[in-house]
Amino acid sequence: MKTYHYLKNGILEAYLLGLTTEKEKEEVEKLLTTDADVLAELNELETSMEEYFLRNAVPPPPSVREAIELRINETEIKKWDDVPYSHSNPKSAESNSSEPSYINVEFANTHIRVHKNWRAAFIAIFILSKVFLIFGLYYYFKSSSQEQEIIRLKAAVQQTAPLPRSLTP
Amino acid sequence: MGKMKQVYRKPTSQEIIRQADHLSLYDRYGSMAYGIILQIIPEPELAQSVLIDLFSSLQIRSYAEMSAHTTGNIIRLARSKAIAARPVPVTQSIPISNTNDNTEKLVFDLSFCQGYSLEAIAKKLQLSHTNVLKSIYTYFKHLRSP
Incomplete structure (x- = not known):
């Protein structure tokens, strides 16, 4: 009964045209997995809808195909630019790929490309290194001056201390 | 010195397949989709731009991978992209101009x-x-x- 209702109430047509609400869409998709009659009707409907839209088809100019080809290539290049190194590593490449996904880059250069977040990290490392250097120098000079003070005090103590009795005249 | 020089990268077999998938779907459904888009946007330049966007989208790639219900998926995607790209958004009030239509x-x-x-x-x-x-x-x- 429910199947008949679905076949005749226009919900399949609305689903094919993208006019259903999310709830109706989910309902139809669920039914399609369980009801063979509804699936068969949908396939038939899809064919006739394709015929209908093909009757109203308009051939686009040839430049559109070239533009699509170009856009796909650009997308692929952009995708490669966004892929982190580990993804281009053949060990972690997509499992369904029959060959490793290498990017052929000429090796005779001394530059590397890193993510822009590294800039902040490099600045932080640079500032921290300067801070540590200043602290290091400060404590170095402080300890060396203290050592000199200790030597000076020792010398002063030795000079002021009384001589042993055996050494006195 | 050491100027970074990226040489021409040969497309991988997967990329060629993907590109072919997009283009084969375009060859099969391009006219139909363009007709649908023109029904919604009667401006050829904008309609062509939507068509390019449609057939270079990631959704089209997924449609190429699954064989079932491609027509329905393309009809729905063409419609939704055309409606989203329309210069005049959908208003709440419905103008009914042609009363002769059934x-x-x-x-x-x-x-x-x-x-x-x-x-x-x-x-x-x-x-x-x-x-x-x-x-x-x-x-x-x-x-x-x-």
Whole structure:
């Protein structure tokens, strides 16, 4: 009964045209997995809808195909630019790929490309290194001056201390 | 010195397949999709831009990978992209200019081509939601009959 209702109430047509609400869409998709009659009707409907839209088809100019080809290539290049190194590593490449996904880059250069977040990290490392250097120098000079003070005090103590009795005249 | 020089990268076999998938779908459904987009956006330049966007989208790649219901998926995607790209957004009030149209055609035009929700159409035409759906069913039933 429910199947008949679905076949005749226009919900399949609305689903094919993208006019259903999310709830109706989910309902139809669920039914399609369980009801063979509804699936068969949908396939038939899809064919006739394709015929209908093909009757109203308009051939686009040839430049559109070239533009699509170009856009796909650009997308692929952009995708490669966004892929982190580990993804281009053949060990972690997509499992369904029959060959490793290498990017052929000429090796005779001394530059590397890193993510822009590294800039902040490099600045932080640079500032921290300067801070540590200043602290290091400060404590170095402080300890060396203290050592000199200790030597000076020792010398002063030795000079002021009384001589042993055996050494006195 | 050491200027970074990226040489020409040969496309991988996967990329070639993907590109071929997009283009084979375009060859098969391009005219149909363009016809649908033109029904919604009657401006060829904008319609072509939507068509390019449609056939270079990631969704098209997924449609190429699954064989079932490609037509339906392309119809829905072409419509949704065209409605989103329309210079005039969908308004709440429904202008009914052509009163000579029968209800079925009018419902199809308002819902599919103009992007109004079935609820809004039902309210405007003083029909129940079931009757709006029935109109779509009847419209396509007439088209299917030889």
